[in-house]
Amino acid sequence: MADFYIAEIRPFAGMTNRVPAGWHLCDGTLLPISGYETLYSLIGIAFGGDGITNFALPDLRGRLPLGSGRGAELVGNYAYASHGGTETVTLTSVQTPAHTHAFQVSTAAATSNAPANNRFADPAPNSFYATTKTQGSQDQVLGADTVSTAGAGQAHPNCMPTLAINYMIALVGIYPQRP
Template structure:
């Protein structure tokens, strides 16, 4: 298989072929992979004196370097993005939830059992739901509170797990 040192390919099997290594961020000794180090350097990690690190593509999508229309610059060998995101109020669209209730004077219209045709209502020491849909009371805005606990949610595109490998022995790439 003809390949360049440092070339990355996707394989449909779970092991690296001969002269390839998985792109799992493993640390390599420079003295064992000198030619590959001349191409990669320590841009993915390692101390650059005795060790260098392979790219880690586990759980990551790949992206070309550069800047596209409306995008921030993407620098070669740098990671970006997050696996989880916590939304803040400024990122949510403005919206409201109106909630109306009524005081029921006629207890024959009231019940303690909600149905799909009942409305929330309350008389003093009486029932909680009514069949009358005429609202005469708007609840206070203090009745609504923040929910969610500011916990992050997972934020990943759908993906299929494949085997990304980098060539550790092949032809030396010459710049065009």
């Protein structure tokens, strides 16, 4: 590999058992401070550990790295080593935009309650559904006991299209100098 900085993180398309020497998977492993003092001096216990005998590597399994700080036109200010997001989301009625459904009906009395041919009831001789809205007729709201919101309050996955690869961190390398 080319020159790299200690604590540098890179995506790695190789299998987990093929991580190059001097690198480690970003899998949250606890490392002893003794033996990794240089790496510890850069990341400390930002990702875990007791800071006395050990420290943790970042755990990027199933996670997407995000630059810390606040970018132009962004809402969040992301602190270094902070976590965010959620794997599932349960939508509420407040998050569902208001909308309507056309439901035109005949005023003729129903003569059948067999729900065939997209009809709830079948008036004779007219179809339950009117083919066109009558000129000048007003839209009506159905009673709350007639319709309700749908859904069971179940969470759904909250994930953009992804490709799973490994991330690795340099355990050795060039020590980054301060500007």
